Structures are given as structure tokens and as C-alpha cells.
Amino acid sequence: MLTFTLRRVLISIPTLLVIAFAIFMLLELAPGDPTAQLPLTIPPEVREQIRQSLGLGEPLPVRFGKWLIQFFWVEPLHIINGIFGTDFAEGAQRVLSWQTRSPVMDIVWQRMPQTLWVVGMSYIVGVAIALPIGIYSAYKQYSVFDQAGTFVSMIGYSVPPFFSGVLVIVIFSVKLGWFPSIYDTTHVVNDWDSFVVQLRQMIMPVMVLALQTTAQISRFMRASMLDNLGQDYVRTARAKGMSERSVVLRHTLRNSMIPVVTVIALGVPGIFGGAIITEQVFKVNGIGQLLITAIQANDLPMVQTLTFIFAILIVLFNLIADVLYGVLDPRIRYD
Amino acid sequence: MPDRPEPVLDVRDLKTVFKTRTGEVHAVNSISFDLRPGELLGVVGESGSGKSVTMMSLIGLLPSPPAQIRGGTVTFEGRNLLTVPEADLRKIRGRRIGFVFQDPMTSLNPVFTVGDQIIEPIRKHMRLDRKAARARALELMQLVGIPDAARRLTDYPHQFSGGMRQRVMIAIALACDPDILIADEPTTALDVTIQAQILDLVHDLREKLGMAIVWITHDLGVIAGIADRVMVMYGGQVVEQAPVKELFARPRHPYTRALLKTIPSVRGARAPKLTVIEGQPPILGAAPEACSFRDRCPYRFAACDAANPPRFEVGPRHDAACFWNFDRDAPRDAAPAGEALNA
Numbered sequence: 001m002l003t004f005t006l007r008r009v010l011i012s013i014p015t016l017l018v019i020a021f022a023i024f025m026l027l028e029l030a031p032g033d034p035t036a037q038l039p040l041t042i043p044p045e046v047r048e049q050i051r052q053s054l055g056l057g058e059p060l061p062v063r064f065g066k067w068l069i070q071f072f073w074v075e076p077l078h079i080i081n082g083i084f085g086t087d088f089a090e091g092a093q094r095v096l097s098w099q100t101r102s103p104v105m106d107i108v109w110q111r112m113p114q115t116l117w118v119v120g121m122s123y124i125v126g127v128a129i130a131l132p133i134g135i136y137s138a139y140k141q142y143s144v145f146d147q148a149g150t151f152v153s154m155i156g157y158s159v160p161p162f163f164s165g166v167l168v169i170v171i172f173s174v175k176l177g178w179f180p181s182i183y184d185t186t187h188v189v190n191d192w193d194s195f196v197v198q199l200r201q202m203i204m205p206v207m208v209l210a211l212q213t214t215a216q217i218s219r220f221m222r223a224s225m226l227d228n229l230g231q232d233y234v235r236t237a238r239a240k241g242m243s244e245r246s247v248v249l250r251h252t253l254r255n256s257m258i259p260v261v262t263v264i265a266l267g268v269p270g271i272f273g274g275a276i277i278t279e280q281v282f283k284v285n286g287i288g289q290l291l292i293t294a295i296q297a298n299d300l301p302m303v304q305t306l307t308f309i310f311a312i313l314i315v316l317f318n319l320i321a322d323v324l325y326g327v328l329d330p331r332i333r334y335d
Numbered sequence: 336m337p338d339r340p341e342p343v344l345d346v347r348d349l350k351t352v353f354k355t356r357t358g359e360v361h362a363v364n365s366i367s368f369d370l371r372p373g374e375l376l377g378v379v380g381e382s383g384s385g386k387s388v389t390m391m392s393l394i395g396l397l398p399s400p401p402a403q404i405r406g407g408t409v410t411f412e413g414r415n416l417l418t419v420p421e422a423d424l425r426k427i428r429g430r431r432i433g434f435v436f437q438d439p440m441t442s443l444n445p446v447f448t449v450g451d452q453i454i455e456p457i458r459k460h461m462r463l464d465r466k467a468a469r470a471r472a473l474e475l476m477q478l479v480g481i482p483d484a485a486r487r488l489t490d491y492p493h494q495f496s497g498g499m500r501q502r503v504m505i506a507i508a509l510a511c512d513p514d515i516l517i518a519d520e521p522t523t524a525l526d527v528t529i530q531a532q533i534l535d536l537v538h539d540l541r542e543k544l545g546m547a548i549v550w551i552t553h554d555l556g557v558i559a560g561i562a563d564r565v566m567v568m569y570g571g572q573v574v575e576q577a578p579v580k581e582l583f584a585r586p587r588h589p590y591t592r593a594l595l596k597t598i599p600s601v602r603g604a605r606a607p608k609l610t611v612i613e614g615q616p617p618i619l620g621a622a623p624e625a626c627s628f629r630d631r632c633p634y635r636f637a638a639c640d641a642a643n644p645p646r647f648e649v650g651p652r653h654d655a656a657c658f659w660n661f662d663r664d665a666p667r668d669a670a671p672a673g674e675a676l677n678a
């Protein structure tokens with residue numbers, strides 16, 4: 001298992017390099033000019049100087065190489081500095097945002113908590129709701145509960161967050177006035193009351209994102225449980241005199257979780273993608289919103305970095321899914 | 336063995352129906368039989384005759400829906416298993432009545448070690464602590480002849496061969512010293528040598544542990560070797576039942592006779608081709624109102640269409656559900672008149 005994990009980590013390095021190159025080239029080929037948004041009164045020579053100062057004068061391979069070094073060497077060192085208080089790579093050039101001229105990663109670290117709070121929380125909430133629903137729906141297949149679950153899942157599946165987001169805003173903030181419609185990022189939690197305020201502003205975005213997660217994961221859980229409840233080993237467990245609780249929650253669930261855990265792990269990067277839209281709707285200034293504004297401003301380093309972070313997440317969670325699969329299923333051996 | 340000791344299990348008029356989208360399937364139609372202490376009852380019958388459904392109905396192993404038990408009694412220790420509360424039934428399943436299923440490849444849980452799966456019922460029913468239960472599991476694995484048992488306790492089912500898995504299943508069934516072992520075609524999925532080993536094993540165990548065994552099989556040859564008594568099933572009913580020697584010597588139901596003819600004989604050099612029983616097994620859409628074997632029966636006469644034959648006493652502890660009297664080669668006196676014969 002350890003060798004398998006190490007091998008997979010090593011294989012992901014060339015994968016990530018290829019992705020990095022693809023992202024770099026795609027953005028290179030995309031039309032757009034970082035100086036396009038500057039006032040029209042700026043003369044062309046000055047514009048050219050600005051471009052030079054942004055590093056655009058150098059040939060493409062050099063720029064790609066520089067970006068790689070900055071991203072894979074300088075930035076990780078800065079993370080280490082941040083954690084251990086060391087001062088590696090002090091003078092080295094970091095990846096800078098064209099918009100703000102400050103290091104991209106610093107901005108990412110600023111925005112990360114908002115996204116994690118909303119996205120991470122909604123995924124946890126979604127999964128936590130989905131699993132029991134899936135298990136119970138399968139156990140009581142075709143019951144009223146199961147039918148209702150199917151109906152709600154269909155809605156969760158088919159209604160996109162930009163619609164459900166606006167819908168809950170209209171209902172809960174505009175009509176009922178229960179929750180704020182805009183997420184206040186500057187809010188600091190330091191006592192019970194501010195915690196309640198934080199909870200109230202999180203509820204709607206979390207609800208919208210969790211609805212999607214719940215719909216998908218509960219369907220998976222249900223299907224997987226149904227598959228397994230019909231298996232011979234379940235009958236064996238009953239023939240041994242095991243309680244229903246043990247039959248369902250021990251024997252069947254252990255087997256049913258194998259594919260579901262994979263789906264949950266693979267869904268994590270996807271939910272970050274989904275956050276882009278939800279963050280727009282609720283004005284959460286997290287990673288998703290950062291990406292949108294960076295694209296609009298032609299801030300190539302920022303877009304490159306964020307896209308690449310998504311790519312890393314996808315590769316990472318694929319790896320996690322594979323490893324979990326091997327941990328949960330004794331029949332899988334990766335040697 | 337005393338001639339007629341009290342039965343350990345007494346099944347009367349058991350009826351099991353499946354409700355499906357296309358209608359009802361009457362899988363078990365008024366089956367009665369009993370099982371005496373220490374006895375090995377062989378159950379034979381073609382595929383779909385209701386052998387598995389009967390046995391699973393006894394201890395509530397059929398999922399409901401679609402299965403529904405329509406009637407009858409199953410008496411075990413003075414209680415009717417069809418009406419005892421589920422919690423009490425769980426104390427009987429696995430502890431007093433052990434079950435071995437048809438397919439060893441799928442009957443074990445793939446994500447738990449074999450040891451855990453044997454230990455589970457021991458801990459639950461015998462209330463032993465982990466260490467004692469483990470020791471007992473080890474003992475059981477040695478008993479069913481799994482080599483290197485101590486090491487294999489922590490292996491997973493996929494690391495075992497089919498024959499070894501079936502031994503594990505038997506170990507699980509025997510874990511709590513049951514009074515009854517129900518083995519549903521335990522060797523069908525295995526090759527002939529492994530099959531012989533398992534048969535020997537059960538033979539030994541029965542001698543050692545003295546439990547009553549119900550052994551379901553397609554194979555009359557196996558029955559001849561191990562059973563004390565045989566029950567022949569057809570279309571969800573018992574058509575003949577007799578001690579094993581009696582059944583092979585004097586079969587009194589046309590279906591049994593046909594079955595016996597299908598066994599290839601090793602000695603009879605002149606048996607060039609295997610016989611088959613012509614015709615289709617019955618469709619079990621409703622409870623039978625006439626003999627269910629009549630379409631395939633060479634002895635068919637008017638009475639067979641008029642009523643479903645009850646089980647007639649045809650010899651010592653021998654009964655057969657047929658209106659034809661093979662001893663006199665004539666219809667039974669009890670046979671209903673029916674329409675005029677056009678023979």
C-alpha cells in the first residue's frame with residue numbers, strides 16, 4: 001500500500017507538469033491584453049513598457065520555465081516560511097498578480113478561509129445528510145420516505161445553484177427576512193453572538209451547495225446499499241442470528257461504502273468548481289469569486305495559479321480515492 | 336436409534352407465496368415433514384421445486400415482500416417458529432439451527448476476515464469474550480479441516496478456494512453447536528473431489544456432534560450415500576418420503592421412479608444414454624387443484640385431473656402422493672372417479 005501510494009505520487013508529477021503546460025498554453029493563446037483595461041489616454045510606448053515590466057517581453061519557454069520555478073519551488077518555500085518562521089528564498093521573485101502587484105498566493109490564502117467555510121461546510125453537511133438518507137431509502141425501498149427522497153433528489157440534481165441560490169434569497173431574505181442575502185466576509189467570530197451571525201449568513205449558501213451534494217451522494221448511497229442488501233452474504237448474516245442493526249450497519253454498509261467513498265473523494269474538487277457560481281450569487285469573496293474577477297481583469301498569473309490549484313486538487317483527490325479504495329476493500333491489493 | 340423419537344422439527348402444511356408484478360408464485364404448497372434427532376434427511380427435487388424456499392421459510396430468512404408465508408406451523412421445542420417474535424427467532428437462527436448455503440463464493444462477507452465471521456455468532460449467542468471466541472473459532476476451523484487454521488483466521492474470503500470457503504460456511508453454521516443443520520446444496524458449486532471431501536466431513540461431524548441434518552441436493556447418488564431418510568419434492572410439494580433403502584428399492588411415485596432412472600449406473604454396462612424426464616416443470620401460478628406432475632406422467636388417468644393427490648401411506652414410514660397403486664398396478668381405492676377414462 002505504501003509503495004503504491006508513493007508510486008502514485010510520483011506518477012502525478014509528470015501529470016501535473018503536462019497540466020501546467022496545457023494551462024499555460026491555453027491562456028497564452030487566449031486573446032486579451034493585460035493593459036486593455038488601462039485608460040485609453042496612455043500612449044502605446046508606455047503600454048509596451050508596462051508589458052515589459054510584467055515580464056511579457058521574454059520568449060514563451062523562458063516565461064513558462066520561470067513560472068514553473070516560482071510555482072513549484074519559490075511558493076512552497078514561502079509556505080514553509082509561513083509555517084516555521086524560516087526565511088528561505090527571501091529575495092526570489094514570486095508569482096505576482098498583475099492587478100494588485102502582490103504575490104498571488106498571499107491573496108489566495110486570504111480568500112481560502114471564506115471558501116473553505118462555505119464550500120467545505122456545505123460538503124460536510126451534504127454528505128452527512130446524504131448517507132443516512134441513502135441507507136434508509138435503500139432499506140425501505142419504495143416506502144413513502146424513499147419516494148420523497150427520490151423526488152427531492154431529482155430537484156437537487158436538476159436545479160442549478162444559480163437558480164436555487166436566487167430562489168432561497170428571494171424566499172428567506174427578501175420575503176421572510178430571516179437571513180442576510182450578502183455574505184459579510186469581514187465579520188469576525190469572537191463570541192457566541194457573532195458566531196450566531198456567522199451561522200445565519202452561512203446557512204443559505206451552505207443549503208444551496210449541500211442540496212446538490214445531498215442529491216448526488218444519497219442516490220449513490222442508495223444504489224450501492226440496494227446492490228448489497230440483495231447479496232448472499234447479507235442472508236448469511238441474518239442466518240447467523242445477527243440483529244438487523246448489525247446486518248445493515250455493519251455487514252452491508254461496510255461493503256456499500258466502498259464505491260461511495262470514492263465518489264465522495266472525487267466530488268471534492270468538483271464542489272470547488274460549483275462554488276464559483278454560488279460565491280457569485282451570495283457575494284462570498286472566496287476563491288471562486290477571485291477567479292472570476294481575475295479572468296475579467298486578464299490577470300493571467302492569478303488565473304493560471306487558481307486553475308492549477310484546481311488541477312492539483314483533482315489529481316490529489318483521485319489519489320486519495322484510490323488509496324481509500326484499497327484501504328476499504330481487502331480484495332484490492334496494489335502490489 | 337429408537338424407532339420414533341420426538342421430532343426436533345415438525346413442519347405442518349407450510350405454504351409460501353411470492354407476490355410478484357406478474358402475479359403470485361406458489362413456491363411452497365402445503366409441505367409437511369419432520370426431522371428426528373440425529374437424523375439426516377435428504378431432500379431432492381429438480382430446480383425450482385421449492386427446496387430452498389421451504390427451508391428458508393422455516394426460520395424467516397425470506398425477504399418479505401415479496402415472500403409471504405400463508406399458513407402452516409413449524410414446531411421447534413414446542414414453539415411455532417412462524418409466529419415467535421423476530422427477536423426470539425434471532426436467538427434460534429445461528430444458535431439452534433445452522434444454515435449452509437448453495438454458493439460458497441458469495442455467501443461470505445468480502446470485507447471481514449474469515450475469523451471475524453466465525454467469531455461473530457459465537458460472541459453473540461454464547462457470550463464469550465474475544466479471546467475465548469477466537470479459540471473456539473480456531474477449534475471450529477480445525478474441525479472442518481482447514482489446514483494452518485491459526486494463520487488463516489485473519490485471511491479474507493477471497494484468499495480461500497471454493498471448497499475452503501464452504502468449510503468456513505460449515506464452521507459458521509456449527510459455531511454454536513446447533514441442534515439442526517440445514518445444508519442447501521452445499522456441494523453443488525464445487526468439483527467432485529471437493530464435494531466428496533465435504534460429504535466425508537459432514538458424515539464425521541454428524542457422528543461427533545449428533546445433530547439432525549437436512550441435506551438438500553439434486554444428486555440422488557449423494558443421498559444414497561449419506562441420508563437416513565429421503566424427501567422428494569416436486570412443484571412445491573412433497574411427493575414421496577421414505578427411508579433411503581426403501582425409497583431406492585420401492586419408489587412409489589412416478590416422479591421418483593423417473594428420477595431414479597436418470598442416475599447413470601456405473602455397473603450397468605448397457606446404459607448407453609442418460610434418460611431425461613420429458614416435459615416442463617409446473618408453473619406455480621396458483622395452488623394446485625390437480626396432480627402437478629400429471630403432464631409428464633406416464634401413469635396419468637382421470638383421477639389425476641380431478642384432485643391433487645394427498646400423501647398415501649404406502650409402506651413402513653413411506654408415503655407417496657399418487658393415485659396409482661404400484662403394488663397392485665391399479666388405481667387406488669381412494670382415487671376420485673373423475674371423468675370417464677378414454678384409455
Ligand SMILES: Nc1ncnc2c1ncn2[C@@H]1O[C@H](COP(=O)(O)OP(=O)(O)OP(=O)(O)O)[C@@H](O)[C@H]1O
Nearest residue numbers: 353355360362381382383384385386387388389401
Ligand atoms: N424472490 C422470488 N420471487 C419470486 N419467485 C421466487 C423467488 N424466489 C424463489 N421463487 C420461486 O420459487 C420457486 C422455488 O424456488 P427454490 O429456490 O426453492 O427452488 P429450489 O428447489 O431450491 O431450486 P434449485 O435446485 O435451483 O436451488 C421457483 O419457482 C422460483 O421461481
Ligand SMILES: [Mg+2]
Nearest residue numbers: 386387437519
Ligand atoms: Mg435452491
